Amino acid sequence: MRVNHRLSRIILTLLCAVFFSGVSLAQNPTDLPAGRDPVTNLSVEREKAEIYSKLKCCPCKESFAQCTCAEAKEMKAYIDALMDAGISKDDIFYKIAKKYSLKVIIDEKLKSSLEQRLIKEAGDKRPQLLLETAVFDFGTVSQKLGVLRKVFKIENKGNSDLIINNLRTSCGCVSVALDVGENKSPYFSNQGSGILSQLAIAPGKSAGLEIVFDLHHASIKPGKVIREILFSSNDPVNKDLAIMLQMTVKE
Numbered sequence: 001m002r003v004n005h006r007l008s009r010i011i012l013t014l015l016c017a018v019f020f021s022g023v024s025l026a027q028n029p030t031d032l033p034a035g036r037d038p039v040t041n042l043s044v045e046r047e048k049a050e051i052y053s054k055l056k057c058c059p060c061k062e063s064f065a066q067c068t069c070a071e072a073k074e075m076k077a078y079i080d081a082l083m084d085a086g087i088s089k090d091d092i093f094y095k096i097a098k099k100y101s102l103k104v105i106i107d108e109k110l111k112s113s114l115e116q117r118l119i120k121e122a123g124d125k126r127p128q129l130l131l132e133t134a135v136f137d138f139g140t141v142s143q144k145l146g147v148l149r150k151v152f153k154i155e156n157k158g159n160s161d162l163i164i165n166n167l168r169t170s171c172g173c174v175s176v177a178l179d180v181g182e183n184k185s186p187y188f189s190n191q192g193s194g195i196l197s198q199l200a201i202a203p204g205k206s207a208g209l210e211i212v213f214d215l216h217h218a219s220i221k222p223g224k225v226i227r228e229i230l231f232s233s234n235d236p237v238n239k240d241l242a243i244m245l246q247m248t249v250k251e
Contacts, residue, residue, distance in 0.1 A: 047089060051079060054107040055096070075100060101239035115237055122236045127203070128158030129235040131243070138213075138247035143220065148213040151179070152229075152243060153206055161200040163234045164207075168192030170228040173217030174245070179208040187212065215249065222249050 052065040057072040064072060075096065082092045097105055097114045105111040119126075132153040141148065156162035164178055167188050175187040180199045201207045211229060214220070229243040 044083060048079065048083065051089065051092060054093070054110055055104050056106050057100075057104060071100075075104070098236070102237065103240055118236050125160050126158050126237075127156055127160050127162035127201075127233070127235045129162055129233050129238040129241070130155040130157050131238075131241060133243065134241075135244045135246070138245065140248045140250060141215070143215045143222065143249050143251055146214075146216055148211075148215065148247075150211045150213075150245075151208040152211065154201065154209060155206040156201040156203055158235065159203050161202055161234075163195065163197050163200050165195040165197075165232050165234075166192050167196065167209075167231040168229075170230065171217075171219055173214050173219050174227050174229070175212045175214075176229050177210045179210055180205075181207075184210075209243070211243075211245065213245065220249060222251050225249050 049065065052063070055064040055075070057064055057067055057075055058069050060067060060069065062068075064075075078099070079092060079096070082095060087095070093105070093110060094114055094117060097111075097118065102111055102115055102118070105114060136150065136152070138148060138150075154162075154164070167176060167178060167185070169176055169188070169190050172189050175189045177187045178185040178196055178199050180201055183199055185193065185196055185199055199207070209229065209231075213227070224246070225248070226244065226246045229245065230241070232240050
């Protein structure tokens with residue numbers, strides 16, 4: 001019995017040695033999956049969450065982290081690429097603002113800091129877009145009017161030509177044209193324009209955005225109506241802009 005007991009202890013000792021040796025080998029860093037270690041990965045995810053918390057991409061009620069629109073997906077992929085390249089958080093915000101415009105930044109302190117950085121980089125020669133209004137309410141209107149027209153003023157307060165591009169509307173019920181002096185673009189709807197370089201707005205000059213709202217369009221129903229005029233410019237601080245049109249339509 002003593003021999004068997006001693007043999008059992010030896011066998012148990014050997015089994016334990018083999019087991020713990022296997023555990024040790026499995027925990028060897030060379031056997032872990034390729035990529036970041038858990039601690040680093042947690043840090044990256046926290047930094048990404050902080051970046052996401054200061055961004056928006058569209059007017060939906062979802063947070064940027066939860067949003068699944070096309071622009072959100074593109075921006076998230078861009079952020080991932082920047083983080084993988086080792087770009088600092090401050091520079092990530094700067095690159096996002098430069099690529100997608102300041103409108104995607106919801107942190108006001110950060111937005112102000114980025115705006116100053118963009119202005120400094122652009123220098124004194126940049127065009128400077130000033131829009132008459134970003135929101136216009138037509139009030140209560142009768143659908144029997146058929147068509148509503150409105151002209152919004154765009155000024156160039158900068159020192160180089162201001163160029164408007166990708167002028168478009170959010171719905172086929174609205175069309176818009178750019179009017180610069182004696183020159184006027186065709187009317188564009190939700191299909192959008194190209195780059196309107198032939199209608200550059202000179203420094204100190206202004207142009208008009210003529211809006212035509214078709215109240216008889218199939219999309220217009222009695223009640224609250226909201227549409228947008230969207231466009232981009234070569235002003236690095238005001239890269240993407242929008243005018244929101246709203247009204248209450250009655251029969």
